Amino acid sequence: MLIGEVARRSGVSARMLRHYDSLGLVRPTGRTVGGYREYSPDDIRRIFHVEGLRSLGLSLSQVGRALDDLEFTPSALVGHLIRKTEERLNRERELLERLRKVDAAEPSGWPDVLRIVELLHGLGSQSADRRLRTVLTPIEDVPVPAELLAEAVLTESDPNVAGALRWALARTGGDAVASLASGLASEEVDVRRRAVLALAELPGDEATAALTAALEDADTTIRAQAGLALGARGVTLAVPALVGTVVEGPNDVEAAELLGTLARDPQWADRILSALVDELAAHTADSAVRRRLTQALAELPGTIALDILRHLADDDDRAVALLASALVETLEERPDENTPGHPG
Incomplete structure (x- = not known):
């Protein structure tokens, strides 16, 4: 089978097939009289094996070793790929949450976006002093979204910072009850305790309803x-x-x-x-x-x-x-x- 037909049937471009050939990863076993690459059924099967291993995140060199080294064991490499994939997914989730927080603040321009990002970094700092300063001295005139404060309340372990966050949350006038109420469903008792303390400082029927549920x-x-x-x-x-x-x-x-x-x-x-x-x-x-x-x-x-x-x-x-x-x-x-x- 010629390279064009192989590309059409396998979904691997002719350019990539030539690249596989140059790397010695999949070399066609035959040539036509005119010198064109001719792939055997075993060659085509190897192409699918290469694509299958690539779909797991293996590099081309790792794919070649997996296919050619009879003593190669997959467990260590697969475990490594699992850890790398988990790390990438965690980074992607963190990025998604950061984007949602920026979007919730409804920035009017890129300067607002940059100030919100600075605010997020401050609230996410490892230093309790910096987190406290971020809460008590907001950046310029950027309002802190109630949802962001609520999330910070649920994760804050320092009592001084937690108190400042509850104070700031009560002053926002925003709808943070839903976010705090979700904390009451957490399996972690500390998260539920933080949620009920924050809800206690919020007025309104919704906060009262959430507190009533916490009685159970x-x-x-x-x-x-x-x-x-x-x-x-x-x-x-x-x-x-x-x-x-x-x-x-x-x-x-x-x-x-x-x-x-x-x-x-x-x-x-x-x-x-x-x-x-x-x-x-x-x-x-x-x-x-x-x-x-x-x-x-x-x-x-x-x-x-x-x-x-x-x-x-x-x-x-x-x-x-x-x-x-x-x-x-x-x-x-x-x-x-x-x-x-x-x-x-």
Whole structure:
């Protein structure tokens, strides 16, 4: 078969076939009377073998060795190609993400693109100080896209930089809730914790909905943070999480204050009181937990917890009894105007 016909059937150009011939990679075994290259079926089969190995990323010299060296083993070379391909794909993914971020900033010209790229480099720096400066002193008048800040929040491990990022994100006014909510679905607990902290600082119904979903998280810290944020927004669905925070700590004082505020709603006062009493009954041997619950009872409005505190003043745990006695004195002096349902 002549070179033109081989090129047509194999899809390999005549120019490339001549190149293979010059390298000794695929040499036609015959010549016509006129001196033209003539390929045998074995030659054509070798062409397809060459193309098949090239499709795996092998260089022509590697292809030649693979076909001609009987002692050649593919495992090491294939493993090397896998690693190189993974590295290339990672670089391509990083480039794609960088391009998307630039596009999200809606640059009006190449100077804007260059400033955004500089911003991206600053946020991606290995130096926490440089990342912090990038957040606190944005480049000229280039607004930082909310989506970019949200992504940085989810990956930032330095507490100072993370706080600055949340502050900047809250000031953008952009729609970052969707990006942060995606962080709540991460398998990494640290990412979910960062997401809930950032969502807690964002206003609006969408942020509230995302925080409500976080109440079901398997991590107690995430449930506690979501509960504190929702309690501050007056969301009564946070009550179980707030009671749990009183039990577990460490934000028990804040949780108790929020429970006291929510208990001003007459429909929730008895439920909150009952939930705290139930926890007291469930932790008869844990003095620290019982003291936290006792303190939380005193945060409830009016004197609705007074009888329970009087009973606790005789508790077998001396520390609980002393605390309850002091709180009873305070409550007995408290006016009833803050009792749920009081017209004042």
